[in-house]
Amino acid sequence: MLPATLNDTLAATTGVESATVRAYMRVLRENGYLSKHGRGIAAAKMSDRDASVCLTALAGAPRPLDVLPQVKHFSKTVFSQGDSGGLLGMLSEKGSGIDAVADLIRLYTQGLVEQHFETIEVEPAMRHSSMDVVFLTTAPVSIQFRIIKNGQLLEARMYQDPSDDITPPDLRSYRRVSGRTFDALAASFHATVREDL
Incomplete structure (x- = not known):
């Protein structure tokens, strides 16, 4: 997927204006967090890791100026607890939370999330809200x-x-992302594959 496609997909699903998403991506690219190559059709193809970093930046930083400290902070997250089976058991325990978000994007792209929801009998109309x-x-x-x-x-x-190590956690500042965003990212990756053929 090209950077412009990632920008448009994230803007459409997160409600953040396209120009703001572009500003986040520029800061990330200039600081080595995103793939970069050329411009236009020679631009670097965005990977699931790039999409994960962008989504984490949008969810974690209230404005582009705050991107670097927040992405660095989220890069330090490690697996701390959770199920070892099921779909979420397929997320890496060795990488950071950003790597786990990339794993989830990959699982959506491969159709494994849809299969899992069919197996556990989640109604199609509820699938976007079932992933939180x-x-x-x-x-x-x-x-x-x-x-x-x-x-x-x-x-x-x-x-x-x-x-x-703060107990109890400060729950005042958080951002939720539903399966709708991950579905849209998977669709954009699928569209890119079709364009490449």
Whole structure:
């Protein structure tokens, strides 16, 4: 997927204006967090990791000026607790929470999330809201993944910054991302594959 496609997809699904998403991406690219190559049709193809970094920046930083400290903070998150089975058990325990977001994007792109929802009998109309990813931006900084069916928590996984040992957590500042965003990213990756053929 080209940077412009990632920009448009994230703007459409997060409600952040396209120019603002572009500003976030510029800061990330200039500081080595995104793939970069040329411009226009020679621009670097965005990977699931690039999409994950952008989504984390949008969820974690209230404005482009705050992107670098927040992405660095989320880069320090490590697996801290969660289910070892099910769909969320397929997220990496060795990388950061940003890597786990990239894993989830990959699972959506491969159709494995859709298969899992069929297996656990989540109604098609409820699938976007059944996947819940929460970016807690105040200490302890964490990324929490949850699968919910009929108001019941079925699976959960959390990646937390171990240097933020605050009890109880400060729950005042967080951002939720639903399956709708991940579905849209997967669709954009699929469209890119079709364009390349």
